[in-house]
Amino acid sequence: MQQLLNTLLTGLTLGMVYAAFALALVLIWRSTRIINFAQAPMAMITTYVALTVIDADYSYWVGFTAALLSGLVLGAAIERLVIRPVEGKPHINAVILTLGLFIVIHAVAALLFGSRYRSFPAPFGVRGFQVGEVNVALTGFGIFTIGSVVVVMLLLVALFRGTDLGLMMRAAAFNQEVARLLGVRVGRMFTLGWALAALVGSLSGLLIAGGSLVHPSYMDSAVVFGFVAAVLGGLDSPVGAVVGGLVLGVSLSFVSGYVGSELVALAALGILMVVLLLRPGGLFSHATPRRV
Amino acid sequence: MLEVHDLTTSYGAVRALSEVSFAAPSGQVTAVLGANGAGKTTLLRTISGLVRPRSGRVLLDDRDLTRTPTEQMAALGLSHVPEGRGVITELTVEENLRLGGLGAGRFRPADLDRVFALFPVLADRRRATAHVLSGGERQMLVIGRALMADPRVLLLDEPSLGLAPRVVAQIFALLRGLVTAEGLTVVLVEQNARSALSIADHGVVLNLGRLVVRAKASVLAADEQLRHAYLGF
Amino acid sequence: MRIPARPTGTTGEGRFELSDVGVSFGGVVALSEVSLEVAPRQVLGVIGPNGAGKTTLFNVACGFVTPDRGTIRWRGVTLRRLRPHQLAGLGIARTLQAMGLFDRMSVLDNVMVGADRHAATGFGSALLALPRSARDERRLRDRAMAVLDELGAASYAGRLPPSLPYAMRKRVSLARALVSNPDLLLLDEPASGLSQGEMAEFGSVLRGLTERMAVLLVEHHMDLVLSVCDEIAVLDFGRLIARGAPDDVRSDPAVLAAYLGVEVREGAASPGGREDNSARSA
Amino acid sequence: GAGGRPDKDEKGGSASDVGITEDTVTVGAHHPLTGVAAPGYSEIPDGARAYFDFVNANGGVDGRKIEYLVRDDGYNPTNTSQVTNELVLKEEIFAMVGGLGTPTHSAVVDFLNKEGVPDLFVSSGSLQWGDDPGAKPFTFGWQPDYEIEGKIAGQWIAENMPDAKVGLFLQDDDLGVDSEKGVRRFLDDQIVAVEKYTSGNTDVAPQIAALQAAGADVVMGFNTPSYTALSQLVALKLNYEPKWFYSSIGSDPALVGSLLARFSEGAVKDSASLLDGVMSTEYIPGVDVPDNPWVQLWQRVWDEHGKEGELTNYRIYGMSHAYAFVQTLQAAGPDPTREGIVDALEQIGSDLEGPPLAPFRYTEDSHLGISGLQLVELKGGVGEELTPVLVTDLGDAPIEEDDSATEDAPPEDGIPDVKPVG
Amino acid sequence: MARSVLLRHLGLAVLGLVVVVLVLESTSAFRNAQFATMAYLGIAAGGLTVLTGLNGQLSLGHGALMAIGAYTTALLLQDQQLPLVAVLLVASAVTTLIGAVIGVAAARLHGPYIAGATLALAVAVPGVALYFNDQLGGEQGLNVFVPDVPGWFADAVYFLSAQDVSGSKYVAYVGWLSLIVTFVLLANLSRSRVGRTWRAVRDDEVAAEIAGIPLGRARVLAFVVSAACAGLGGAVMALTVRITAPSGFTLTLSLSLLTAVVLGGLGSLTGALLGAALLTFLPQLVTSLGLDVGLSDLQSAQLAPLVYGLTLALVILLAPAGIVGSVRARWRRQQERATHDYDLPTTTAPPSPARTPGDEPGGDK
Ligand SMILES: Nc1ncnc2c1ncn2[C@@H]1O[C@H](COP(=O)(O)OP(=O)(O)OP(=O)(O)O)[C@@H](O)[C@H]1O
Ligand SMILES: Nc1ncnc2c1ncn2[C@@H]1O[C@H](COP(=O)(O)OP(=O)(O)OP(=O)(O)O)[C@@H](O)[C@H]1O
Ligand SMILES: [Mg+2]
Numbered sequence A: 001m002q003q004l005l006n007t008l009l010t011g012l013t014l015g016m017v018y019a020a021f022a023l024a025l026v027l028i029w030r031s032t033r034i035i036n037f038a039q040a041p042m043a044m045i046t047t048y049v050a051l052t053v054i055d056a057d058y059s060y061w062v063g064f065t066a067a068l069l070s071g072l073v074l075g076a077a078i079e080r081l082v083i084r085p086v087e088g089k090p091h092i093n094a095v096i097l098t099l100g101l102f103i104v105i106h107a108v109a110a111l112l113f114g115s116r117y118r119s120f121p122a123p124f125g126v127r128g129f130q131v132g133e134v135n136v137a138l139t140g141f142g143i144f145t146i147g148s149v150v151v152v153m154l155l156l157v158a159l160f161r162g163t164d165l166g167l168m169m170r171a172a173a174f175n176q177e178v179a180r181l182l183g184v185r186v187g188r189m190f191t192l193g194w195a196l197a198a199l200v201g202s203l204s205g206l207l208i209a210g211g212s213l214v215h216p217s218y219m220d221s222a223v224v225f226g227f228v229a230a231v232l233g234g235l236d237s238p239v240g241a242v243v244g245g246l247v248l249g250v251s252l253s254f255v256s257g258y259v260g261s262e263l264v265a266l267a268a269l270g271i272l273m274v275v276l277l278l279r280p281g282g283l284f285s286h287a288t289p290r291r292v
Numbered sequence B: 001m002l003e004v005h006d007l008t009t010s011y012g013a014v015r016a017l018s019e020v021s022f023a024a025p026s027g028q029v030t031a032v033l034g035a036n037g038a039g040k041t042t043l044l045r046t047i048s049g050l051v052r053p054r055s056g057r058v059l060l061d062d063r064d065l066t067r068t069p070t071e072q073m074a075a076l077g078l079s080h081v082p083e084g085r086g087v088i089t090e091l092t093v094e095e096n097l098r099l100g101g102l103g104a105g106r107f108r109p110a111d112l113d114r115v116f117a118l119f120p121v122l123a124d125r126r127r128a129t130a131h132v133l134s135g136g137e138r139q140m141l142v143i144g145r146a147l148m149a150d151p152r153v154l155l156l157d158e159p160s161l162g163l164a165p166r167v168v169a170q171i172f173a174l175l176r177g178l179v180t181a182e183g184l185t186v187v188l189v190e191q192n193a194r195s196a197l198s199i200a201d202h203g204v205v206l207n208l209g210r211l212v213v214r215a216k217a218s219v220l221a222a223d224e225q226l227r228h229a230y231l232g233f
Numbered sequence C: 001m002r003i004p005a006r007p008t009g010t011t012g013e014g015r016f017e018l019s020d021v022g023v024s025f026g027g028v029v030a031l032s033e034v035s036l037e038v039a040p041r042q043v044l045g046v047i048g049p050n051g052a053g054k055t056t057l058f059n060v061a062c063g064f065v066t067p068d069r070g071t072i073r074w075r076g077v078t079l080r081r082l083r084p085h086q087l088a089g090l091g092i093a094r095t096l097q098a099m100g101l102f103d104r105m106s107v108l109d110n111v112m113v114g115a116d117r118h119a120a121t122g123f124g125s126a127l128l129a130l131p132r133s134a135r136d137e138r139r140l141r142d143r144a145m146a147v148l149d150e151l152g153a154a155s156y157a158g159r160l161p162p163s164l165p166y167a168m169r170k171r172v173s174l175a176r177a178l179v180s181n182p183d184l185l186l187l188d189e190p191a192s193g194l195s196q197g198e199m200a201e202f203g204s205v206l207r208g209l210t211e212r213m214a215v216l217l218v219e220h221h222m223d224l225v226l227s228v229c230d231e232i233a234v235l236d237f238g239r240l241i242a243r244g245a246p247d248d249v250r251s252d253p254a255v256l257a258a259y260l261g262v263e264v265r266e267g268a269a270s271p272g273g274r275e276d277n278s279a280r281s282a
Numbered sequence D: 001g002a003g004g005r006p007d008k009d010e011k012g013g014s015a016s017d018v019g020i021t022e023d024t025v026t027v028g029a030h031h032p033l034t035g036v037a038a039p040g041y042s043e044i045p046d047g048a049r050a051y052f053d054f055v056n057a058n059g060g061v062d063g064r065k066i067e068y069l070v071r072d073d074g075y076n077p078t079n080t081s082q083v084t085n086e087l088v089l090k091e092e093i094f095a096m097v098g099g100l101g102t103p104t105h106s107a108v109v110d111f112l113n114k115e116g117v118p119d120l121f122v123s124s125g126s127l128q129w130g131d132d133p134g135a136k137p138f139t140f141g142w143q144p145d146y147e148i149e150g151k152i153a154g155q156w157i158a159e160n161m162p163d164a165k166v167g168l169f170l171q172d173d174d175l176g177v178d179s180e181k182g183v184r185r186f187l188d189d190q191i192v193a194v195e196k197y198t199s200g201n202t203d204v205a206p207q208i209a210a211l212q213a214a215g216a217d218v219v220m221g222f223n224t225p226s227y228t229a230l231s232q233l234v235a236l237k238l239n240y241e242p243k244w245f246y247s248s249i250g251s252d253p254a255l256v257g258s259l260l261a262r263f264s265e266g267a268v269k270d271s272a273s274l275l276d277g278v279m280s281t282e283y284i285p286g287v288d289v290p291d292n293p294w295v296q297l298w299q300r301v302w303d304e305h306g307k308e309g310e311l312t313n314y315r316i317y318g319m320s321h322a323y324a325f326v327q328t329l330q331a332a333g334p335d336p337t338r339e340g341i342v343d344a345l346e347q348i349g350s351d352l353e354g355p356p357l358a359p360f361r362y363t364e365d366s367h368l369g370i371s372g373l374q375l376v377e378l379k380g381g382v383g384e385e386l387t388p389v390l391v392t393d394l395g396d397a398p399i400e401e402d403d404s405a406t407e408d409a410p411p412e413d414g415i416p417d418v419k420p421v422g
Numbered sequence E: 001m002a003r004s005v006l007l008r009h010l011g012l013a014v015l016g017l018v019v020v021v022l023v024l025e026s027t028s029a030f031r032n033a034q035f036a037t038m039a040y041l042g043i044a045a046g047g048l049t050v051l052t053g054l055n056g057q058l059s060l061g062h063g064a065l066m067a068i069g070a071y072t073t074a075l076l077l078q079d080q081q082l083p084l085v086a087v088l089l090v091a092s093a094v095t096t097l098i099g100a101v102i103g104v105a106a107a108r109l110h111g112p113y114i115a116g117a118t119l120a121l122a123v124a125v126p127g128v129a130l131y132f133n134d135q136l137g138g139e140q141g142l143n144v145f146v147p148d149v150p151g152w153f154a155d156a157v158y159f160l161s162a163q164d165v166s167g168s169k170y171v172a173y174v175g176w177l178s179l180i181v182t183f184v185l186l187a188n189l190s191r192s193r194v195g196r197t198w199r200a201v202r203d204d205e206v207a208a209e210i211a212g213i214p215l216g217r218a219r220v221l222a223f224v225v226s227a228a229c230a231g232l233g234g235a236v237m238a239l240t241v242r243i244t245a246p247s248g249f250t251l252t253l254s255l256s257l258l259t260a261v262v263l264g265g266l267g268s269l270t271g272a273l274l275g276a277a278l279l280t281f282l283p284q285l286v287t288s289l290g291l292d293v294g295l296s297d298l299q300s301a302q303l304a305p306l307v308y309g310l311t312l313a314l315v316i317l318l319a320p321a322g323i324v325g326s327v328r329a330r331w332r333r334q335q336e337r338a339t340h341d342y343d344l345p346t347t348t349a350p351p352s353p354a355r356t357p358g359d360e361p362g363g364d365k
């Protein structure tokens, strides 16, 4: 019982972390139709920014803010300097560019910050609660994680569904040329999309790092599960990303605890395949489009 | 008044426009005619900045637009209804329409109603994703969307494509109305030269990227030799 | 060079029939109780206002849309669970209004794809590039060139479709359908975007085709429809409202009101107005 | 002859002079310098290099400077195979010294033996480096293998906590398998749960929760250091406070302490206290005992020849390898050959004096490394002895006290002086 | 022209073979081993370029398919019964079979969804090796027993070059022979109606379907062919690396393959080979260079990925169609300028600018 509860709870928190990462992917997908493989190393860099700030004896929250802001700037800079030139070319070019970025940022971080483990603080407690006899594997930081991801999701939904800006971002993503003809500043929309995505990405980085260890590859496992979560959800839907993250986090937690941790990735594949076979466009996809 | 001077545009080695010059006077309809591949679409795309000319200039009321980015055109009052593929199929009908206003920096809900009154089919489908629309319905959506921007200059690339004759007549009547009532400037590209000339004030004829004739619409329609040579009727 | 004629015996011996077909999407009734048949070597025109269900009709005939009701019969056989890719094998070809050309393949390759169902060799001989497969390829290529030649597009064989003039792209897409040597050809707005001159040319091409196959033609250009069709069916709001010889249909008041639009010229209220449309929603 | 060969087909002379000249001897190693395994492990070659530089600065070995080539394999056997090809075939190293990792080194061990390249002091506790010298005559292990570590720890717990319910937290590879084998020799009926984690999967909460659910009050972790930190973190989250034992490779207190250095206020006051009471093993003196003469020597070497950064246990580990290699080279005489190296180690391996607390087991029949270790309990970041040095061997070999090597002190000048054998 | 397809490809193959013999016989054992690496990467990349370039399916999981080929090889070679050729064929066949299952699932998916599924595949397969610890050796993997060089082969090579065949040279020969055979077959396919079918499906599904192409079958076939290559590549990899362990088949392998084919030029076999060459030689060259100019081990090690990543980015930015694609495009442009003849075969030209999926002229197709 206790184990069941705790496996569930840790899975939930983990799922939220995947969800955060998936949200960042969804944002870039929605705004530029690109899968950003460099999401993880970008987040990693901003976590190091936070660490540097915190090491300089500023509070956690100063570091936190610095990381988010540097994410914003980094995202915008990468879009303008690296992605912009391949705009209008086949999408695979941009995807491969992000893979290149992945490699480059990794190497640069290892050179800049060294490739040793470093401890990263958490702003809230990392000890679980005790309710009577029952240990509840939910920490202050875990609650913060869940809360912040839900808030980000709601903000994104509001942005895309409810605002003119969101509408213009979507238009730019779906059909650049037409958007441009209609007067949408496509370039700005892309930059904004990347900046926001990188901001959400660095949030996911901070959530993964909190109270744990960081090194240049610490985000790598999030790449796979975050991407799988986003695809599960349907790539276009922020709610889908969060649901995908939760489904994945909880089920993988159970597989790991009750079946075997070596099968975690296989289970992820299994879940993904089952979902995609039933709904080829993910859980929250729209109805199949008219083809002819 | 929209003017182009000595416009030359190439796609790689293919020259699609050669030193084309003409003016589309304000408050009038100028029809751009010519066979397939004559360069009509290229002309409109060059005017709205989607392709950059090799040389030449585009002027709107004496303001040089040659280097103006496409995305600023809408705000300057220039609307371009592209040839086909103009609907953003992933957005809903209403979102497509809203964008028409937003991009130009002037979205008014009243305009929405105006378009819906004009094309009642669209009103029924306002929340539907545009990909469910039929070909003609999409074309209506694109035209309606251009109207949302309340433009001063409207570039129309084959607006009748895929539309039922009744709707074509309706749209042409509407255009005529806007031109006379609000002083709209229209540059109309049409394959169907006869119907285009029936509402146009002026006509220019392109052939292999060169401007070969520029005349009053009535003159063009009457000149049998010209019609046979370039317009095929 | 002419396209090799089909062996007689199968040619057009049979009709294409749709009976009592009904389709709705959510609340939208796109087709209801539509029955049509096309006889061999007949050109049947289908006209109707935008959104009347013409393309949907084609989609039903091609297996892209499964009808809620009704049956499709071809050469006397009822087609159940029809899948689009089976059409070519059944001797039915279709053009797409958007043309759907393969943009990164040469015009010749585009047309050869259409001829694919006449290929006799399989994966194995392709893998090993056996002489058999080379012969086969040559045959397909000749066939494709012949059709391109017939449609006057042979000189574009090596080009990529996006760099072609619009009318030429239309011809390529027609060539791709013709090269499969169908008994029934479905044409969805083949003349849109063509100039008058081209349309006249296209009309004569069409008439030439009727020697070999039946044609179902959806088109908004009445000149063309009236000049090539043996018979015309009119759809409105998913229903068949008229059917008959071109001259009869042209003067049918219901057709005039719904489609041709006399009343616009006369300044009358649009009959495609709101009330009518909402009435369609179930 | 066949294919037009000259008929007499004499294999060329032995390749023993490869990699060695009048004034140099070239050795190589593969280590993960990039990728997930790089944190920590990438420091090992720094230590080795610092000691080789130290020796070179003092005249080298028999007048030969040691050239030390390190190649990155990213802990990927495919890369190991490539870089080993490079080291052996292109750079023509004399010997491989301290190649790291079980799966990685497995990829090249046959190749090295086939090419006759001495493959010394493999940085991994797998048994396969030493248990079958017949098949791998050129390969020598180094650290105590995982099985004897499991045996020694298991026996101590069986004797001192006979009523404890033991849970095992294992890395899912030879580390887990071999250690479990050793532990089960003594604790078979006390074990209530065995949980395995897959390296690279950082979520160990389900495993620790399962151990907690099974009621384990002693948890023995055979894992790498980052998983020590992760398991501690999770235990905190689950309010789980068993008695912890971590194997030597996972328990470097300085490292783990620094990993846990930063929690939120209130959760952990100072990191060392979290690890207080944790049991572990030691087989070479580490940075937690700065007064140890060996550590003082390493500090000196690091200060003189090291790069930026502190002296760490990983660096000490690398230096200890290097020290043993210098000893071996000396033992092989003034004109060392590849075969000579192997002979020398087999003859005097068990008598070599050096930093290890227990002697090597090298003989003609075994190339297994250090024969034992001692159990410690961490107090304030320092290991306090729980047992004397205990030595044993694979299988049911008895566990015995052996302090023969604990008193070894480093030579004055920091450079060993081993007499050539034979 | 059509008649010469086979002859042309065989001619190129013979030429390739001559080059291979010359190169392998004139380079060191270390270079031989590197060429073996290039061969297995090339084989897998060739398969991937067919899948992604010709059929438009983006696979991030080819490393996993290679793992299947490699493990099969390791298992088959444990009791050295089968001749090596048979081992390679069986390894490829087993991968083909599993590839077919995956292909059937993937055929229903699109763009990023295939990417997601294959990405999951890439990380899931190594876990299988851990789960079946006893059969597949767990984390430690399986050793691969490379069969002895057959006498006739050694004799043949000796006859040609008066040199004996070492183990690594033998593997290099096996790898390159496999590569040449694979490439001839792939080139045949790509020039045949099968290749045309794949391209048609890539460019426009609906039109392809109407032309009578069963979409699912075409996609699965492309995946299967590609998997067969990956399996063969994995088999050669097993021989080259001499071990198959989960850590040898990380996601990095899958992603590197993809970068290699794009770098070289998507859809081009020459490009795939070029990409494989870059993957093989660039890191080692850069690391040596770094060490030569006095960087530390660690810095030179980090330099390799850094330079690879930068090369990747630069190529994509400066030559968007990949190296081979861009060279071809330039060559074609020059031809065009020189002759003003637009009727050149232009099957691999980049798509027209500003095409967006979705809406098309006139709306409903
Ligand atoms: N993207 C392109 N790349 C290369 N050539 C092009 C491109 N777009 C158009 N062309 C060529 O430029 C010329 C003019 O084309 P354009 O589309 O402007 O003609 P058009 O008069 O609009 O014809 P249509 O009536 O068919 O729409 C044609 O020869 C066409 O093939
Ligand atoms: N998948 C779908 N979901 C919802 N509505 C659809 C779908 N497909 C078609 N419709 C609707 O069904 C009606 C008939 O569409 P169809 O495309 O058949 O019209 P059409 O007669 O071809 O018109 P046009 O002449 O404009 O091409 C339209 O109102 C269209 O919006
Ligand atoms: Mg045009």
Ligand SMILES: [Mg+2]
Pocket (backbone or CB within 6 Å): B134, B135, B136, C054, C055, C056, E364
């Ligand atoms: Mg239609």
